[in-house]
Amino acid sequence: MDQQLRYTLVLKVYGEDKIFGPGIAELLEKIDCVHSIRKATLEMGMAYSKAWSIIKTAETSLGFPLLSSTTGGAGGGGAVLTDRGRQFLLSYRKFETIVHDFADEIFMEMFGAQA
């Protein structure tokens, strides 16, 4: 083998439909930063309608809202993560990190390289 190998690992969470994966996780993190679905989608180059649909599908499957709207205030209001939304996002990222760390070790042992 002439070159270093690396790997990618993608975890997706399903209910009846797909609920959560790297795309919605990044979207929610971006919304949490900029407090706006529209600004987040612009920064990510994602269609607003797609973002809306991903979030609504996940919320329906989960049975609780991921986002809520605030109005007024110094920042003029916007979208924020709900407590349960933030909890679920953190659980997904933690799941990803734990599995990735483990996979790093196994990959190194088996293929002599790292992600």
Add this chain to the structure above:
Amino acid sequence: MDQQLRYTLVLKVYGEDKIFGPGIAELLEKIDCVHSIRKATLEMGMAYSKAWSIIKTAETSLGFPLLSSTTGGAGGGGAVLTDRGRQFLLSYRKFETIVHDFADEIFMEMFGAQA
């Protein structure tokens, strides 16, 4: 949450280009069964040209052949996995299994459900 959650995990191995993932693993396993790239692609509903390209890309990145051809004999010859090809396929499947088993446990702990 109204329903049981499950997850999917996809591991892909890269050199400079993508080398190995669930698709080529399944393709090689099928070829190993039927001793024919063409028969394998027909069973999988994959274009022959796509299979050829996936295998050639992987072989180029890995620097060794995954398949070799046999001619004649009772079965009329066909495609077989090389020793290194089989070894790499088995390593990939083992990597997948070990990481999946670990992820099952973590998912159960964190989301109370299994893949």
